[in-house]
Structure formats: C-alpha cells, structure tokens
Amino acid sequence: MRSGELARLAGVTVRTLRHYHQVGVVAEPDRDSNGYRAYDVHDLVRVLRVRRLAALGVPLERMPGVLDDADGDGRGTVDLLDDLDRELADRMDRIARQREVIARLRDHRAAPDVPPELAPFLAVFAAAGLPADVVRLDRDQSVLLAHFAGEEGMARLARFYERLSGPALFPVVAAVSDAFSRLGPQTTDEEISTFAETFAAALGPEIGGLGLGSEEDPTPDLGDAVEMLGRHTDDVLNPQQRRALQRLAEILEAATAP
Incomplete structure (x- = not known):
C-alpha cells in the first residue's frame, strides 16, 4: 500500500x-x-x-x-487507564463548573469576559441607561478588581457591588455616574470640588467599607489593583474627571485620618 x-x-x-x-x-x-x-x-x-x-x-x-507490549496482556496499562480515568473526571468537573458560569452569565445577559460573581450587578448598571463610557469603565475596572481580589476577596467585592446596585444606593450611583460622565473642558474647578464632595458624602462610607475587614473576613490585598486602576483611569478619563477623582481621594483620606 x-x-x-x-x-x-x-x-x-x-x-x-x-x-x-x-x-x-x-x-x-x-x-x-x-x-x-x-x-x-x-x-x-x-x-x-x-x-x-x-x-x-x-x-x-x-x-x-x-x-x-510484547505479551499483549495489558499488565502495563493499568496505571495508564487509572490516569486517564482521573483526567476525565477532572475534565468533567471543569466542564460542569464552566457550564455553571455560562448559565449564570446567560441568566443576566452578561458578556462572557466579565467576572461571573459580579455579573448580576454589572447587568443592573448596563440596563439602567447609564452613559456608555461609564458602563465600559465599570466593566473594565471590575475585571481588574476581581483579578486582584482573588478567590479570598471575591465575596467581599461581590457584597460591595450588591450594595451599590441595590435599591437603596443605585439611584445615587446612577446620578453620580451621570454627573461624572458630564465632566469636561467646560467644567469649573468649583464644579469639580462640588462633584467630589457630593460623591464622598453619598458613597464614601461604602468605598471606605471595602477596605475594612475582620478576622473572619480579612481584607484582600488590593495594592496592585489600586495602582492598575490608577493607570487605567489616567489613560481613559479626561483631565477634569481625573482631577475630580484626585479631589475625591483627598476628601476620603482626610475623613479617615486620625
């Protein structure tokens, strides 16, 4: 042949x-x-x-x-078959977990690249008619936060997003997000300070609470996340938005100073 x-x-x-x-x-x-x-x-x-x-x-x-195998009795293949069976079992477990994630994302009509634990809350933001640039900023920053929070910090991060998207706070979040998207070249320094003070008064306690842990629920190390979030905002925000966030950080830092 x-x-x-x-x-x-x-x-x-x-x-x-x-x-x-x-x-x-x-x-x-x-x-x-x-x-x-x-x-x-x-x-x-x-x-x-x-x-x-x-x-x-x-x-x-x-x-x-x-x-x-010269003898053809299969005595040398027992371990191989055991290994294959374990690998298949592990693969089935991974597939089952992947299907659970897919189902969760599909239920909330979420994109496949967002953290599934945060998908329900990001879906609220996306469906609320917030400005597209704000929705995109929330999505990208949630990816960064979820990565650096890791499995240990994901539960705390999910609770944070749950509170922000809940009925008590979300109207405030939506109003602040809309105001933030409107900051631009015509915005005065006074308006920037007013925005930062309003933001701090409305959501400062929630933001500060993200960094408060306990023995049972330790605070995740978000040092790298803070640095990467800073680089991200420096790249995508306009100068007035960056100044507003800087002023917000100053207000929050002063509020927590001893």
Whole structure:
C-alpha cells in the first residue's frame, strides 16, 4: 500500500500519518524501488491501534508502552487507564463548573469576559441607561478588581457591588455616574470640588467599607489593583474627571485620618 491508500483505509489524513512517523508511534517503512514507502496490513493495524488509543485520550508519548507490549496482556496499562480515568473526571468537573458560569452569565445577559460573581450587578448598571463610557469603565475596572481580589476577596467585592446596585444606593450611583460622565473642558474647578464632595458624602462610607475587614473576613490585598486602576483611569478619563477623582481621594483620606 502507498501512504494515501493506508491513510484512506485507516480514516486518517496523510499528514496525520506523517505526524505519527515523526513522533515515533508508527515506524516509517522502507521505500521500494520507485522511492515510495510500501505499507502492509501490519502498518494498518498499528495505525488503527493508535487511533483507538487517541480516542481514549492517551497522549502520543505514552502510546509506545501500550503498542509495544510484547505479551499483549495489558499488565502495563493499568496505571495508564487509572490516569486517564482521573483526567476525565477532572475534565468533567471543569466542564460542569464552566457550564455553571455560562448559565449564570446567560441568566443576566452578561458578556462572557466579565467576572461571573459580579455579573448580576454589572447587568443592573448596563440596563439602567447609564452613559456608555461609564458602563465600559465599570466593566473594565471590575475585571481588574476581581483579578486582584482573588478567590479570598471575591465575596467581599461581590457584597460591595450588591450594595451599590441595590435599591437603596443605585439611584445615587446612577446620578453620580451621570454627573461624572458630564465632566469636561467646560467644567469649573468649583464644579469639580462640588462633584467630589457630593460623591464622598453619598458613597464614601461604602468605598471606605471595602477596605475594612475582620478576622473572619480579612481584607484582600488590593495594592496592585489600586495602582492598575490608577493607570487605567489616567489613560481613559479626561483631565477634569481625573482631577475630580484626585479631589475625591483627598476628601476620603482626610475623613479617615486620625
């Protein structure tokens, strides 16, 4: 048989057959007088065995130990089958967790790249008709916060977002967000200070509470998050918005100073 015929009979491509040669699971046969490789039925059996092992998920590098088992009693494959079973069980667990995340995101019509724990609250922001730049800023910053909070801090972060999106605070959040989006070249220094003071009075306690932990609920280390959030806002906000946040930070720092 030529390589094309063997590949057809085995249900593989010639390229796959060549790959089997390269990794050493199927030996390359000698070439006949016209320079073509000559395969026989034993090569076909070998390729079919490789396909069966591949269908079970056996890595190519572990196949020779099975394929070259001279006795054919399978005594050398017990550990391999156990490993495959564990890998499949782990993969099924991962798939189940992925499906849970997908279901949560789909329930809230959330984008697949947002933290699923925050999806319900970000969905509230997105559905409220807030300015597009504010929604985009909230999404990107939530990605940063969720990453640096990690699993340990995610519960605290989710509670923070839950309070902001709840009926008591969300009207305030929406009003502040709308006012923030309107800051621009025509905004005066007095208006910037007024905005920062209004923001601090309305939401300062919630922001400050994010950094207050306890022995049972320790505060996550958000040092890197603060730095990255600063870089992010420096890049996407206009000068008046950056000054407003700087003034807000000064007010909050003064409020917590001893």
